[in-house]
Amino acid sequence: MDTKKLDLNLLVTFEVLMEEKNVSKAAARLHLSQPAVSTQLSRLRDLFNDQLLIPARRGMIPTAKALELTLPLRLALDQVRDTLTTHQNFEPQQADLTVMLACTDYLQSVIGLSIIETLRRQAPNVKVGLRSLEPARLEAQLANGEVDLALMTPEAAPPALRTRHLYDEVYVLIGRKGHPQLVDDMSLEDYVRLEHIVVSLDGGKFLTPHDQALKALGYSRNVVLSVATFLIVPELVTQSNFVALVPKRMTLGRTDLTVVSSPVTSTGFSVGMVWHERTHGHSAHRWVREMISHIML
DNA sequence: TAAACGACCGCTATAATACC
DNA sequence: GGTATTATAGCGGTCGTTTA
Numbered sequence: 150m151d152t153k154k155l156d157l158n159l160l161v162t163f164e165v166l167m168e169e170k171n172v173s174k175a176a177a178r179l180h181l182s183q184p185a186v187s188t189q190l191s192r193l194r195d196l197f198n199d200q201l202l203i204p205a206r207r208g209m210i211p212t213a214k215a216l217e218l219t220l221p222l223r224l225a226l227d228q229v230r231d232t233l234t235t236h237q238n239f240e241p242q243q244a245d246l247t248v249m250l251a252c253t254d255y256l257q258s259v260i261g262l263s264i265i266e267t268l269r270r271q272a273p274n275v276k277v278g279l280r281s282l283e284p285a286r287l288e289a290q291l292a293n294g295e296v297d298l299a300l301m302t303p304e305a306a307p308p309a310l311r312t313r314h315l316y317d318e319v320y321v322l323i324g325r326k327g328h329p330q331l332v333d334d335m336s337l338e339d340y341v342r343l344e345h346i347v348v349s350l351d352g353g354k355f356l357t358p359h360d361q362a363l364k365a366l367g368y369s370r371n372v373v374l375s376v377a378t379f380l381i382v383p384e385l386v387t388q389s390n391f392v393a394l395v396p397k398r399m400t401l402g403r404t405d406l407t408v409v410s411s412p413v414t415s416t417g418f419s420v421g422m423v424w425h426e427r428t429h430g431h432s433a434h435r436w437v438r439e440m441i442s443h444i445m446l
Numbered sequence: 447t448a449a450a451c452g453a454c455c456g457c458t459a460t461a462a463t464a465c466c
Numbered sequence: 467g468g469t470a471t472t473a474t475a476g477c478g479g480t481c482g483t484t485t486a
Binding site: 171172173183184187188190191204209 | 470471472473474
């Protein structure tokens, strides 16, 4: 590649073209004429030695290479934008705004308090509204301002949104303190005989991906209860002999629980932040995102 | 230092193509 | 045929480099 031909503006054009998949719409967003963007696309094609976007019935279809380039180029541009805006004025002590945060009940319980405490200390006039995550509506909510930031599995976010990975979560098995069968290194046979609570966020389901993994091994666990939220699970297990797989961070500081590893490796999940272009460059929102990143470290 | 030159970029106009 | 969309031609302005 001849880097002398490289112009950062071309990468910005590529980013918008991949979002719009339409030269005319990309041109409107970039405040350029359609031919100007068409010419830039031609230069991008020359630069990457690939068609990148192929004219289709309506708009354009990205090539495999274009799809491959999208994420790394966006990350590179974000880094440049971050560098340019890092030192823009934002005074947490004087800031006065409300940040609407959408996340699952589990995340509200795990990090909600930490966020509020840090904000009260560093930005006393910044308020946080916590609301339930609605994945199907999230993109629209982020676009229209109902939500400013979502905490969720970044891989599940619509591709047009901005994401940042925060941490990887794993599941652990919990039961009441002194539970007679709940020990580390228990056998798979003992494990499936325990009385399990499962969490089905959309309600009432008894078969989870973990059960499918068990099924593949020829086992089926004894599920006695399905609940729609992680929040009540610790209370249920402390008052019974039930056990449950819950995210490890939920158990931190809980002295009334026995926490052991599951004898079957249960696929964990990642947690990240998801936000819209609308708040991407906003210094206060940037500060909030940085603050949450630091809390999660 | 200033003029000349050339490369580059974006513009308007328009051709080509596909769809309704 | 009208509309939507991309691509190209030709033109003018800007900017960096070269040269006197």
